[in-house]
Amino acid sequence: MSAPTQRAVILGGNRIPFARSNKQYAKATNLDMLTSAIDGLVARFGLAGENIGEVAGGAVLKHSKDFNLTREAVLGSALAPTTPAFDLGQACATGLEAVVSLNNKINAGQIESGIASGVDSASDAPIVINDSMREILLELTRAKTMVQKAKIASQIRPAYLAPQAPSTGEPRTGLSMGEHQAKTTAEWAITRRAQDELAVASHRNLAAAWNDGFFDDLTTPYLGVSRDTNMRADSTMESLAKLNPVFGKKLPTEATMTAGNSTPLTDGASSVLLGSEDWADEHGFTPLARLVDAEAAAVDFVDGAEGLLMAPAYAVPRLLARNGLTFDDFDVFEIHEAFASTVLSHLAAWESEEFCTEKAGLDKALGPIDRDKLNPLGSSLAAGHPFAATGGRIIASTAKHLKTTGKKRSLVSICAAGGQGLTAIVEAV
Amino acid sequence: MMADSMLPVYARAVLKTLPVGSRTSPELPQRSIDRSVPLEPVAYAGFAHVVEQRLYDVVHPGYMHVLGFPLSMQLLSDPEVPLPMLGMVHIHNRVDVLSPARLGEVVDFHVELAGPFEHAKGTTIEVHVTAQVEGRPVMDEVSTYLAKGKKLPGARARAQVPHAEFTAPQPSALWRLDPIIGQRYAQVSGDFNPIHLNGLAAKGFGFSRQIAHGMYTASRALSAMDPRLESYRWDVSFAKPILLPGTAGYALTDGRRHGASRSAVFDPKSGKPHVLTQVAHLEG
Numbered sequence: 001m002s003a004p005t006q007r008a009v010i011l012g013g014n015r016i017p018f019a020r021s022n023k024q025y026a027k028a029t030n031l032d033m034l035t036s037a038i039d040g041l042v043a044r045f046g047l048a049g050e051n052i053g054e055v056a057g058g059a060v061l062k063h064s065k066d067f068n069l070t071r072e073a074v075l076g077s078a079l080a081p082t083t084p085a086f087d088l089g090q091a092c093a094t095g096l097e098a099v100v101s102l103n104n105k106i107n108a109g110q111i112e113s114g115i116a117s118g119v120d121s122a123s124d125a126p127i128v129i130n131d132s133m134r135e136i137l138l139e140l141t142r143a144k145t146m147v148q149k150a151k152i153a154s155q156i157r158p159a160y161l162a163p164q165a166p167s168t169g170e171p172r173t174g175l176s177m178g179e180h181q182a183k184t185t186a187e188w189a190i191t192r193r194a195q196d197e198l199a200v201a202s203h204r205n206l207a208a209a210w211n212d213g214f215f216d217d218l219t220t221p222y223l224g225v226s227r228d229t230n231m232r233a234d235s236t237m238e239s240l241a242k243l244n245p246v247f248g249k250k251l252p253t254e255a256t257m258t259a260g261n262s263t264p265l266t267d268g269a270s271s272v273l274l275g276s277e278d279w280a281d282e283h284g285f286t287p288l289a290r291l292v293d294a295e296a297a298a299v300d301f302v303d304g305a306e307g308l309l310m311a312p313a314y315a316v317p318r319l320l321a322r323n324g325l326t327f328d329d330f331d332v333f334e335i336h337e338a339f340a341s342t343v344l345s346h347l348a349a350w351e352s353e354e355f356c357t358e359k360a361g362l363d364k365a366l367g368p369i370d371r372d373k374l375n376p377l378g379s380s381l382a383a384g385h386p387f388a389a390t391g392g393r394i395i396a397s398t399a400k401h402l403k404t405t406g407k408k409r410s411l412v413s414i415c416a417a418g419g420q421g422l423t424a425i426v427e428a429v
Numbered sequence: 430m431m432a433d434s435m436l437p438v439y440a441r442a443v444l445k446t447l448p449v450g451s452r453t454s455p456e457l458p459q460r461s462i463d464r465s466v467p468l469e470p471v472a473y474a475g476f477a478h479v480v481e482q483r484l485y486d487v488v489h490p491g492y493m494h495v496l497g498f499p500l501s502m503q504l505l506s507d508p509e510v511p512l513p514m515l516g517m518v519h520i521h522n523r524v525d526v527l528s529p530a531r532l533g534e535v536v537d538f539h540v541e542l543a544g545p546f547e548h549a550k551g552t553t554i555e556v557h558v559t560a561q562v563e564g565r566p567v568m569d570e571v572s573t574y575l576a577k578g579k580k581l582p583g584a585r586a587r588a589q590v591p592h593a594e595f596t597a598p599q600p601s602a603l604w605r606l607d608p609i610i611g612q613r614y615a616q617v618s619g620d621f622n623p624i625h626l627n628g629l630a631a632k633g634f635g636f637s638r639q640i641a642h643g644m645y646t647a648s649r650a651l652s653a654m655d656p657r658l659e660s661y662r663w664d665v666s667f668a669k670p671i672l673l674p675g676t677a678g679y680a681l682t683d684g685r686r687h688g689a690s691r692s693a694v695f696d697p698k699s700g701k702p703h704v705l706t707q708v709a710h711l712e713g
Contacts, residue, residue, distance in 0.1 A: 131478065132613055155616070159609045172653075173602035183599070250697070251599070303681045304601040 008106035009287035009429055010099075011273040011280055013396020014041035016222035018268035018384040019229045021122035025267035028223065030059045030066060034073040034119035037269035037389075040220030041115060045273060045285065048078040053111025055085040056098040057271075059119050060387035060417075062089075063126045070117065092338065093296070093414045093422035094118050095270060095391025100294040100424060102274050112279040116395075118388030119269035133160040170417065172302050177309070177338065177417065182248025182257055184307030185341035188348045192256035195340035196240040199261040199381045202337060206378025207233035209397075214377065214404075218396050230264055230384040261340035266384030270392030287429045289399035289410075294424040295319035301419040306359075309342045311421030312413040313349040317360045319411075319423050327366060331407035333373050334398045336390055336414040337380040346413070377401060390414065395426065402428040455583035457554070458509040461541035462500045468492075470532045476617040479610075480648040483655075487529040490663055491648030493536070493568050494524065495618045497558040500540040501572065505554065512545065512552060512576040516634060519643050520553070521573040521590055524663040525711060530560070530567040537561045543571075546587035551577045553587065590666060595693065597700030600678030602653065604694070606641055608673040614645040640670035646677070646704045650692050653679060654708055657687040662709045668702040677703055684708075 016037050019025045025033065034057060042048055057070035066072070071085040090097040095118030102114030128134070136155055143149045169176050185195075209215060210227055219226075232239075245255030246262065273285075280287055297315035299306035312335070320326060327350075335343045349355040350366040357364065377397050380390060391414055398410040410426040468488055476492045477484045505514045530536060537560065544554040553575050560568040611625040623630030624640055631639045647665040656663075671677050671694075678697035684690030694704040 130609070132609060135475070135478075157609070157612060159607065159612075174605060175600075175603055300686075302601070303686050304599070305685075 007277050007290065008103045008274055009277055009280055010289045010291060010395060010399040010426070011275055011285045011287060012041070012045065013218050013270065013272040013392060013399070014044055015219050015270035015389065015393055015396070016040070016268055017219055017225045017228050018266050018386055018389070018393075019225050020384060021265040021267050023229060024223050024225045025121065026123040028121065028267065029124050030062070030069060030119045030121050030269075031072055031076070033121065033222070033267065033269035034059075034069065034117060035076040036220070036222050037119065037271045038073055038077045038079070038115060038117060041271045041273055042078045043220075044217065045283075049080055051080045052083045052115055053113045054102060054105065055079070055083060055115045055117065056088055056102050057085070057117035057119065058087050058089045058094040058098065058388050059121075060089065060091055060094060061120055061122065061125050069119075073117070089388075090296075090422065091417035091420060092336070092385070092387045092390060093416040093420060094388035095393070096294075096395065096412065096414050096422050096424060097391070099272055099274065099291060099391060099395050100422070103291045106274060106276050113273070113275040115271050115273055116392060117269065117271040118390070118392050120386035120388050121267045122265035122386070123267050127163045130160060130162060130164050132157075136160065170301075170308065176247070178247035178257060178262060180301065180308035181339045181342055182251060182255070183304070184310060184345050185248060185256060185339075186251050186253040187307065188341075188345045190256065190341040190344045190348065192254070193237075194344055195256060195261035196237055198337070198340040198343060199240055200235050200237055202375060202378045202381040203232050203235040204378070205376055206231050206382035209377045214400070218400060228383045230266060231378075231382045235260070257339060257341060261381065263338055263380045263385040266386045268384065268386035268389045270389040270396065272392045272396050288403040289426050290429050291395070292425040292427050293319060293323055294422065295322070296420065296422045298421070299419040306419070307345065308417075308419055309338055309415040309421075310345065310349065311419055312415050312423055313346045313355070313421075314360055315421045315423040316346075316350070316411065316413060317356065317362055317366060319425065320366070323425060325409075325425070327369055330409050330411045331373060332376060332398060332401060332410035333369050334375060334379065334394045334410055334412045336385075336394065337375065338385065338415055340381060342415055343374075391422075398426055402426065455511050455545060455581045457511070457542045457544060458507055460504060460507065461539060462504060463537065463539050464500055465535050465537050466496045467535045468530060468532045472617075473532060479613045479617050480645060480652050482648070482652040486531045488532060489648060489652065490524045490526050490568060491644060491651060493530060493560055494522070494558075494570060494572070494644055495620075496536065497538050497540055497556075497560070497570065499619060500538060501556040501558065504540060504542050504556065505574070510542070510554070511581060512554060512579055517554075517574040517576050518667075519572060520575045520667050522644070522647065522665040522667075523571045525569040526658075526661050526663060527566045527568060527711075528660060530562060534562045536567065544587075545581050545584040547584045548575055548587070548589060551575050551579045552581045552584050593666075593705065595695070595702045595705065597678065597695045597697070597702070598680045598682060598693070600680050600695075600697050602679040603697065604649070604677045604679060606671060606673055606675050606677060608639055610641060610645065611639050611673055614642045618642065618644065620644075636670065636672065638672045641673055641675075643667045643670065643704065646671060646694050647706060650679065650694050650704055650706045651708070653686075654681070654690055654692050654706065655687055656690075656708045658689075658708070658710070660711050661689070662707070662711055664707040664709065666705045668705065669696070671703050
């Protein structure tokens, strides 16, 4: 690859602590939380009144009134009101795609600085009327005479008045993400024990990072919450073993996915500050790391040909090949824990000769990952997963982790609804 | 709305159930109906949304069935038809999609009856629908209706579609069906048969609750299979009806989406089939 004329660097991040849904942030809107995350970043970096090149952000569960969510957040923040913004969406990869997008704009010389952000509230979720009622109401607006209106209104049935709440179900299959993952979990024969171990490690690592003060300059308390509320530092194999399975109960295989090794619905927001090296220099900011490359993949899960959350297993081999890297070249693996078994299915796929040669188009298996390098700061099982905010959490954390430990390279991987996945390489500067 | 035109048909069908003396001939009346119907975008969009078909210019063949349906019912409710229309069960439907029918085109339908035919469980009558657009054949359809338990002397022999063994696969999708789906499909299809709208009416015909339209289930399955073929055979066997509200499982059982394939809609609890579908290339 030719060296870009400008080099984008990751300068820092800020998020509000993530909270389990319908708790402390129950009444906070996406706009409230996103503005707070951005404002915290602005305060930390002294950017009040500054023009930022562009702010990118999004939410997965989004109200139609929030069509310009990120721009509205900018207007409500301490940033100069002349800072442009745009919304984007790639389900749970939204936050990471915001980083990649601004990173590329900086590398292309279009902007000098950017804030990548993401937010989600599973509490203040949009509720819509069902399609029958919606069609009738739209017909009513098209009707011209009272007679036409009366005729259309007469079609309304009591059942049409029931609202539809959003779900984590896939639109094409009607199956929840957990039920989809349960099939993949069974296919890869991921055990309950392995999943619970991953969950325990996630809580342990996240708690250690909080206790070390690692998140002190990556988070700003919000609504009385100063740590991720889903975190259970005292989580043990014994306590997790007591939980009953919640997904895959109708499969012929043993159900292994519980509330303990699955990510809960969470509210939260995150932001990441990016800039060109020159811009960072002018402002006196020390670069933490650099996003070197990114690769997206998608799988055909609709009729079950591949697992819904398996796209990263395809993206990573392509990303490594393009950059001439192997797993040995990485010091950190940040693999988003949608479910413990999602991470373990990806690891199993990369260790599988059959998967790597027949499906991923490689000569041989990618091989195993040193488990000590996996999610060293904890991940979504412990922190929670406010969908579009997860990418920003991971990028800011892993960039700082590289800087503070002197480690060289981190692989970031996020699976997303719709059979998608987005992966990236972050390197120390 | 088609609903208006269907009411006298149902009224006549109800009248036909009254004892009016024995009919002398097992023969069907030699009648047919020809009618031209425009493919109107707004009306079609309603149908497409209900059966979860992406809205574009080519019309879902299930909608062609819908357009031919009132004509079929008009023929079946003829007092000279020797079997009662109400209570007849739609057991099989075969559509040969010969070329794409597009919105804005005017379809010339020709509808006639065939039969009666012997069947292990009674007697069947077939409705044959052919559709053309400016002389170009777009569809041939054979809908098979069974009068359960009615044996007619003089009914002709007919090879039956073999009853395939069915083992339910893992569903790749779950359809959660509210009772409202009966009303929604009735609105867009004009089939206001009360067994789809009302639990009491359904009980009258031996169902514990109201049931989904078979052609709704079949059309939605075809939307999911989404054939990207210029011409194909869409073959549907109806088994157990879906009771509303209910959850149905869907899975491809052979082939791949967009191509020649088979699918099943089934009860995910009992594993019993509701609708079995095959999309196949047309021979020749």
